Amino acid sequence: MPSLSLRVAGAVALAIALPFAATACGGGGDENSIVIGTKFDQPGLGLKNPDGTMSGFDVDVAKYVANELGYGEDQIEWKESPSGQRETLIQNDQVKFIAATYSITDSRKEKVSFAGPYLVTGxxxxxxxxxxxxxxxxxxxxxxxxxxxxxxxxxxxxxxxxxxxxxxxxxxxxxxxxxxxxxxxxxxxxxxxxxxxxxxxxxxxxxxxGEPFSEERYGIGLKKDDTELCNQISDAIKKMEDEGAWKAAWDKNLGPAGVEAPAPPALDPC
Incomplete structure (x- = not known):
């Protein structure tokens, strides 16, 4: 049977390790990284390139937001977020937030919260x-x-x-x-x-x-009722628009498709 001193040392080691393990499992990764959801197969918006890098307008918006939250590009872990899985990924804390051509709708707002919109299309x-x-x-x-x-x-x-x-x-x-x-x-x-x-x-x-037959308002999806994070993301989007980085991201990613950059939409309150 282990001595008392060994049992105490083991308990202390376990107590120290547990908070780090819990943090690493959360949507934000460990304290030095953040997990962000996006599409991997949408050229110009969210695309995983053959060399493993990510590109697209949604990706650039997400990178800007992450930077404003204190995470550099090398601290981002990208999580593929197919349309039918987005709410589940957020609810299960598998991502911190999702920027993935994610239309803000009343039914989705019952399950997750949104910052934005950062783009309106149809x-x-x-x-x-x-x-x-x-x-x-x-x-x-x-x-x-x-x-x-x-x-x-x-x-x-x-x-x-x-x-x-x-x-x-x-x-x-x-x-x-x-x-x-x-x-x-x-x-x-x-x-x-x-x-x-x-x-x-x-x-x-x-x-x-044909002409567009709907209005789609893209937002950044996050944990329901996380008002603090929602406000931080909204502030980052506004800053990106005001600095001209939003239009630069559009021109880089979607300009080659011949699509004119629209005016950035007004942001909803969190």
């Missing part, structure tokens, strides 16, 4: 460049095969407003775009800014058609 359609019979949302009703992502706002809007469409739901927009490329589906729907990134990635292969 739902649109991407088709093959030689397509002539899809001109907008109403032309989809004729048994067209349309692809969107499970758990996304655009997919739900199609279900609610365009019941005559054959909606195919995939896990990622990149899978939808691949299906569009090989002719398995007729169109892809999501926010125009996302579609523009894919169109720019494959010049001449696709085109965006």
């Amino acid at each position: 739902q649109s359609l991407l088709v093959r460049a030689d397509n002539t019979d899809i001109t907008g949302a109403d032309s989809l009703q004729n048994n067209k095969k349309l692809c969107s992502v499970s758990g996304s706002t655009p997919a739900q809007r199609i279900k609610d407003q365009y019941p005559g469409v054959q909606l195919q739901q995939y896990d990622t927009y990149s899978a939808c775009v691949e299906a569009l490329k090989n002719g398995a589906i007729d169109a892809v729907t999501t926010d125009e800014v996302i579609l523009a990134g894919y169109a720019a990635q494959s010049p001449g292969a696709f085109k965006i058609v």
Whole structure:
């Protein structure tokens, strides 16, 4: 049986180790890092490059916010955040916050809180460049095969407003775009800014058609009712806009797609 001194030493060591273990499991990583959720497959917004680096407008917004919170780029751990998993990742403390083309909606606000919006866009359609019979949302009703992502706002809007469409739901927009490329589906729907990134990635292969038929307000998702963090993120977004870093991030990531930088939207109170 261990001596009393050994048992006391072991208990002290365990007491010291436990707080560090608990911290490392939280959404912020350990005290020297932060876990941020974003998309890994959306060119121009959130993309994991072949060399492992991250790029895109959402990524640059997240980096700026993290820096304002006291974390350098080398202290960020990126967590892939598919549309259908975002609330769960936040609720389970797997991320500190998520910047991933995350539309602010009333139903989502029941589960998580949002800082922002930092961008307003609208739902649109991407088709093959030689397509002539899809001109907008109403032309989809004729048994067209349309692809969107499970758990996304655009997919739900199609279900609610365009019941005559054959909606195919995939896990990622990149899978939808691949299906569009090989002719398995007729169109892809999501926010125009996302579609523009894919169109720019494959010049001449696709085109965006029709006018946007929704308003999507992108926010940064975080733990519900964490007002302190929400205010810190909102202050960072405002500073990014005021300093010109917001427009610079847009021009770098989405300018090549030929999409003009919009005016930054007014921020909601936390």
